[in-house]
Amino acid sequence: MNKSNTQTLPNEIPQIKSQPIEKVSIIVSRGSLEGVYPGLIMANGARMEGIEATVFFTFFGLEAIINDKMDNLKVATVGNPAMHMPTWLGGLPGISAFATRKMKQQIEELDIPPVREFIEMIHDSGGEIYACKASVDMFGLSKEDFCPQVKDIISVGHFYELSENAQIIFT
Amino acid sequence: MSTATIAHKTIEVDQEGFMKDHTQWNEDIARELAKLEGIDKLTDHHWSVINLMRREYKEKGDGPSIRRLTKESGVPIKELYQLFPKGPAKKAAKIAGIPKPTGCI
Numbered sequence: 001m002n003k004s005n006t007q008t009l010p011n012e013i014p015q016i017k018s019q020p021i022e023k024v025s026i027i028v029s030r031g032s033l034e035g036v037y038p039g040l041i042m043a044n045g046a047r048m049e050g051i052e053a054t055v056f057f058t059f060f061g062l063e064a065i066i067n068d069k070m071d072n073l074k075v076a077t078v079g080n081p082a083m084h085m086p087t088w089l090g091g092l093p094g095i096s097a098f099a100t101r102k103m104k105q106q107i108e109e110l111d112i113p114p115v116r117e118f119i120e121m122i123h124d125s126g127g128e129i130y131a132c133k134a135s136v137d138m139f140g141l142s143k144e145d146f147c148p149q150v151k152d153i154i155s156v157g158h159f160y161e162l163s164e165n166a167q168i169i170f171t
Numbered sequence: 172m173s174t175a176t177i178a179h180k181t182i183e184v185d186q187e188g189f190m191k192d193h194t195q196w197n198e199d200i201a202r203e204l205a206k207l208e209g210i211d212k213l214t215d216h217h218w219s220v221i222n223l224m225r226r227e228y229k230e231k232g233d234g235p236s237i238r239r240l241t242k243e244s245g246v247p248i249k250e251l252y253q254l255f256p257k258g259p260a261k262k263a264a265k266i267a268g269i270p271k272p273t274g275c276i
Contacts, residue, residue, distance in 0.1 A: 045275055048237060050257030111236050112276050121238065124248040 023052040023166035025159070030171070031060030032076040033103055033115075039171040040064075040118045047125040054166065055122065056159050058132035062139065065131060065146050070115050075099040116147065123149035130154045130162075177203045182268075189264065189271050193228065196268030204266045210255070213266075217254055220244050224267035234264045234272030 006014045024046045028039035039055060046053040063069045077083055077090035077099050089095060104114070113121060123129055131146060131153045143153060154162070175184050178199035183191035188207070190196060201221060205213050213221070223244045227235040237260050241248050255262035260272050 041275060044237070047252075048258050048260050050261075110276070111238055111274070113238055117238075121248055125237070125252050 021046075021051055021167055023054075023163075025054045025056060025163035025166040025168045027056045027058060027168065027170045028061035028064060029059050031063035031073065033073045033100060034075055034080075035171070036061065036064040036073060036115060037107070037112070037118075039169075040115070040122065041112070042169060042171070043122050043127050044118065044125065047122065047127050052166070053122065053127040054130065054162055055127060056130045056132060056154075058135050062131060062135055062141070064115055065119060065129065065150050066141070067145060067147050070119070070147060073100075073115060075103050119147060119149050128162075130159065132156070132159070185270075187265075187271065190268040191270075193225065193268045193270075196225075200268065201266050204268070208255075208262050208266060210262075210266070214254070216246055216250065217266075220246060220251065220254065220259070220263050221267045224263050224269055228264075228267070228269040233274065234260060234267075234269055236260070236272070236274045236276040238276055 007017055008014050024042070026039045026043050026046075028036055030036065039061075043053045043055045057065050063073060074096050077085055077096045078087055080090075083090065083099070085095075107114075112118070119129065129150050131141075131150055133153050133155045136142070136153050143150070173184060173186075174181050175188075176182075178197070180195065180197070180200060182195045182200065185191060190200075202213060205211075205217070210217070220240065223240065224234055227233070227239070227243075235243065237248065237251070240246075240260060240263070241251060246254070251259040255266075264270065264272055
């Protein structure tokens with residue numbers, strides 16, 4: 001352990017000095033509206049604080065950066081107890097669309113941008129956006145399928161390299 | 172609460188250096204605060220952001236979000252981060268003499 005990062009308490013127990021967060025790597029793994037926003041809010045929030053941010057989209061999270069999908073993400077109304085909606089109701093036609101419309105309204109009222117604009121904001125504020133290679137291959141996608149803000153399609157190993165000294169946040 | 176003497180004026184600041192009373196603010200203070208933040212010269216674009224911050228705070232009691240900041244000032248986000256490196260909303264608020272914005276966006 002690096003000595004400069006530790007201090008010794010009066011009882012001689014060494015303690016790690018707390019350090020401000022300087023870099024975050026955020027993984028977005030889900031493709032529902034409520035699955036995508038937390039990662040985007042945290043990435044943008046990091047940049048606002050001057051913290052470096054990398055966002056890595058994997059599995060269904062890719063939907064948030066696919067050009068012809070990202071404007072149409074839906075709220076999941078089935079299998080989510082916090083929706084306080086019976087599963088049979090959540091599965092009826094139109095319910096997800098209704099819940100999505102409601103949530104989009106609330107998001108807009110809070111001045112939170114739609115997904116595409118949010119991705120642009122994060123990109124323009126210096127955040128880096130990547131797609132997961134394994135997922136891209138699995139879904140049969142290529143670079144042209146993604147919005148222009150996506151910097152590259154990278155492997156997990158590359159992601160860890162880019163995350164050196166970063167806090168990794170999985171969402 | 173602590174005080175600091177900036178541009179020959181004693182101002183009250185919080186722990187992070189944000190001014191407690193925005194009415195104590197003036198443009199000379201802004202220039203000095205900007206220097207403390209590593210911004211040597213405030214350009215017209217800096218001022219339009221700073222003035223917008225103050226206007227929003229007076230109207231709404233909080234600094235604007237980055238999204239509002241870019242929309243209302245017409246300064247693109249990329250440039251905001253160049254004008255106020257390491258966090259435009261926070262830095263611009265500090266230089267504008269208003270409290271740290273509380274919004275998440």
